[in-house]
Amino acid sequence: MNVLILLALILFVLMKVIGGEKGTRSFLALFFNFGIMLVTIILMTDQAINPILLTIIACILISCINLFYINQFNFKSLTAFVSTILTLILLIFAVFVLVEKSKIQGFGIEEIEELLSFSFYVGIDFGDIIICTIIMGTIGAITDTAISISSAMNEIYFHNPTLDRYQLFKSGMTVGKDILGTTTNTLFFAFIGGYLALIIWFKDLGYSLGEVLNSKVFASEAMSIFYTGTGAILIIPITAWLSAYSMVKYKDKVRSGEAE
Amino acid sequence: MNIKWKNKTFITYGLILLSMVLSILFVQNNFYLYDKPIAEVIETTVTDEEETVDSLSNTDQVIDQTVIGEIKNGDHKGQRILMENQYSESGAADHEYQMGDKIFVSIQNDEGTHLTGNIEGAKRDTFIVVAAWLFIVTVLWVGKKSGLYSLISLVVNVLVLMLAMNYYTEGEDVNLFWICSGLVLFFTVFSLLLVSGNNKKTHAAILATVAGTFSSLLIAYAVIKLTAGEGLRYEEMAFITRNPQSVFLASLLVGSLGAAMDIAITITSSLYELTEKNQAIALKDLKTSGREIGKDIMGTMSNVLFFAYVSGSIPMILLYLKNGMAVNYTLSMNLSLELTRALVGSIGIVLTIPISIYTAIYFIRKGRVIK
Numbered sequence: 001m002n003v004l005i006l007l008a009l010i011l012f013v014l015m016k017v018i019g020g021e022k023g024t025r026s027f028l029a030l031f032f033n034f035g036i037m038l039v040t041i042i043l044m045t046d047q048a049i050n051p052i053l054l055t056i057i058a059c060i061l062i063s064c065i066n067l068f069y070i071n072q073f074n075f076k077s078l079t080a081f082v083s084t085i086l087t088l089i090l091l092i093f094a095v096f097v098l099v100e101k102s103k104i105q106g107f108g109i110e111e112i113e114e115l116l117s118f119s120f121y122v123g124i125d126f127g128d129i130i131i132c133t134i135i136m137g138t139i140g141a142i143t144d145t146a147i148s149i150s151s152a153m154n155e156i157y158f159h160n161p162t163l164d165r166y167q168l169f170k171s172g173m174t175v176g177k178d179i180l181g182t183t184t185n186t187l188f189f190a191f192i193g194g195y196l197a198l199i200i201w202f203k204d205l206g207y208s209l210g211e212v213l214n215s216k217v218f219a220s221e222a223m224s225i226f227y228t229g230t231g232a233i234l235i236i237p238i239t240a241w242l243s244a245y246s247m248v249k250y251k252d253k254v255r256s257g258e259a260e
Numbered sequence: 261m262n263i264k265w266k267n268k269t270f271i272t273y274g275l276i277l278l279s280m281v282l283s284i285l286f287v288q289n290n291f292y293l294y295d296k297p298i299a300e301v302i303e304t305t306v307t308d309e310e311e312t313v314d315s316l317s318n319t320d321q322v323i324d325q326t327v328i329g330e331i332k333n334g335d336h337k338g339q340r341i342l343m344e345n346q347y348s349e350s351g352a353a354d355h356e357y358q359m360g361d362k363i364f365v366s367i368q369n370d371e372g373t374h375l376t377g378n379i380e381g382a383k384r385d386t387f388i389v390v391a392a393w394l395f396i397v398t399v400l401w402v403g404k405k406s407g408l409y410s411l412i413s414l415v416v417n418v419l420v421l422m423l424a425m426n427y428y429t430e431g432e433d434v435n436l437f438w439i440c441s442g443l444v445l446f447f448t449v450f451s452l453l454l455v456s457g458n459n460k461k462t463h464a465a466i467l468a469t470v471a472g473t474f475s476s477l478l479i480a481y482a483v484i485k486l487t488a489g490e491g492l493r494y495e496e497m498a499f500i501t502r503n504p505q506s507v508f509l510a511s512l513l514v515g516s517l518g519a520a521m522d523i524a525i526t527i528t529s530s531l532y533e534l535t536e537k538n539q540a541i542a543l544k545d546l547k548t549s550g551r552e553i554g555k556d557i558m559g560t561m562s563n564v565l566f567f568a569y570v571s572g573s574i575p576m577i578l579l580y581l582k583n584g585m586a587v588n589y590t591l592s593m594n595l596s597l598e599l600t601r602a603l604v605g606s607i608g609i610v611l612t613i614p615i616s617i618y619t620a621i622y623f624i625r626k627g628r629v630i631k
Contacts, residue, residue: 002491004596006483007603011562014610019555023610026559030566030606038591041574045581047319062567070559094394102387103361106352106575109381110499115579120353121312121320122582126575127351133574140567144560151556173402180403181410181455182525186518186561188414189447190568192421193515193601197507199421200436201499203429210294210385214364217499219384226391228568230398237402 022070029065036061037136044132047123052092055132059088059139066143076154079246080146083239087142088135090238091231095131098227104220105130111217130220134227141187141232148179149239157247165244172240183232191225276400280393287386291333294364298383299329299341301361312348316584321349327357327379329365341365341375352579355382362386406455413451420446436502440510444473444517452525461532464623465616468524469517472612476520477513479611480604484509493596508597515601516608519565523609527553527616535624543621550620554613562606569598569605 015023040058044051063084067077099105106126107115152175157168192199198221202212212218291298308324327343343365347354357363362383369376399407424443428434448469456462484492484505494504530553531546573594580590 003483003487004491004599006487011603011607018610018613019558022555029559030562041577044578066560066563102384103355103382112353118579118583119314121314121348122318122350123320124350124578129575133571136571137568140563144564147560177403177406181406182522184410185451186522186564187568189518190515190565193511194569196511196514197497198499199425200429201501203425204501213385214383219388222388223391226395229395233398233402
């Protein structure tokens with residue numbers, strides 16, 4: 001049997017046993033997200049469609065699945081959703097400005113050598129694609145942090161309804177500070193795991209520090225890590241602010257519509 | 261008191277800003293550190309423009325440009341150099357150079373008034389530093405002191421990783437798996453102690469993280485052995501100088517660690533928080549609460565890993581598809597390892613939930629007996 005199918009089966013059983021119905025939903029969400037990603041990539045091969053616009057649409061769909069399907073539609077997930085969209089737009093601007101000049105799009109010399117039979121003049125703007133790649137890499141972390149903060153603040157406000165907006169924002173930021181360390185850790189180790197082979201490869205081939213830092217492969221990886229991390233942290237104040245603002249404004253909606 | 265505190269923050273922010281400006285200025289002018297000649301582009305002219313159509317009727321625009329640069333280091337410092345560059349609109353394997361870009365060059369001919377040479381590649385260190393500062397400033401602004409701690413933990417972890425990899429690549433007969441196991445232990449103990457201090461809660465989280473990470477790896481190993489690795493395309497690992505399977509297993513171990521740590525600390529702290537609020541809470545209730553929290557976080561957490569791993573393959577998948585490769589072949593060539601990483605990491609996430617609950621409850625019960 002195929003490794004991937006067997007692992008997916010094990011994951012499904014574990015999620016169902018430990019997470020019950022929500023576990024099943026979590027597993028299905030992974031599948032839906034994979035589907036959305038594939039369709040997005042296939043649509044990107046069409047030169048007529050702007051890949052960044054496509055990525056934004058895909059990210060909105062993915063956030064819907066992560067927030068409304070796994071967590072159900074309620075005040076908490078709606079706040080998290082709006083915060084996610086705001087952060088995405090902000091991040092796209094930042095990445096757009098910075099990636100433009102840094103020449104990290106496309107493939108490094110090391111990768112090109114392995115693909116000699118390929119045509120590289122394929123008519124897709126790889127400068128746009130690198131932005132899409134960075135944004136897509138962040139979307140999971142952004143929705144995760146957004147829902148954690150908005151549901152924690154929802155609980156806090158429910159237990160202390162006399163809090164004003166500023167106090168509520170402050171406690172949201174306190175929750176955010178706890179999440180910050182673990183989220184950056186998750187992303188960091190995931191990237192290190194993904195690029196362990198690359199690190200060993202650089203060492204084995206005796207690249208100097210200067211060569212490593214300026215190579216396209218390393219530079220694009222390092223920058224992806226930093227931008228992804230920035231996005232995953234930027235969502236914290238945005239969600240805290242938006243939750244504080246909307247919870248005080250729509251007082252009666254807090255904790256309503258909750259099935260649990 | 262208040263004024264003093266404000267002064268202190270002011271100084272701290274000032275220092276951060278100063279080191280940011282200084283380090284960016286430094287990498288913009290660090291030409292003397294490099295042996296290879298570096299040129300700053302001062303003039304570019306387009307000499308030819310042509311539309312290309314490849315065998316699969318992809319159209320692209322290929323442009324020739326002449327680039328004149330000024331050498332910034334070495335024996336030829338200050339001299340002008342003339343280079344040719346060819347780039348395409350898509351820019352998959354080439355770049356357009358503009359005024360002000362800094363590039364590594366090789367000098368071919370230094371006779372006559374003009375130097376001539378070739379472009380070797382862009383100088384990218386400045387952009388890495390700028391991206392790093394964007395991250396650092398965001399972390400410190402949002403996280404303040406805990407942001408600083410997570411930065412310290414990241415920096416120390418990178419340094420230790422580099423040392424370990426040095427040891428691995430230089431030593432003979434060193435087993436990568438044992439090195440990575442040692443690394444996992446160090447990363448877990450160091451990061452968690454730094455984040456939540458030396459106490460029972462942290463000890464429980466450390467135990468749960470290590471147990472969760474290694475059991476997910478054990479499952480991955482068993483699955484790979486059982487299926488004889490069917491469906492895993494190791495040839496996808498473009499950068500490989502060692503036995504791909506052992507590098508891959510080691511990368512699974514490190515890759516699952518962060519997520520397991522996240523789950524372990526979240527569940528352990530919540531359970532300790534609950535016992536602090538209510539000393540008499542029944543262990544059974546703790547178990548139920550732990551499971552509720554676990555249910556809430558496992559779905560979105562596995563998505564964090566999924567997108568972090570899979571999105572990196574987008575450019576390569578596009579190149580394959582545009583070169584007329586079948587979708588099936590493209591996906592299995594480009595995603596099999598990434599999907600395995602995401603699946604093993606997610607298995608680690610789910611397994612760490614019950615493991616954290618039981619370790620935390622064990623520690624809490626032991627604490628109660630002593631009291």
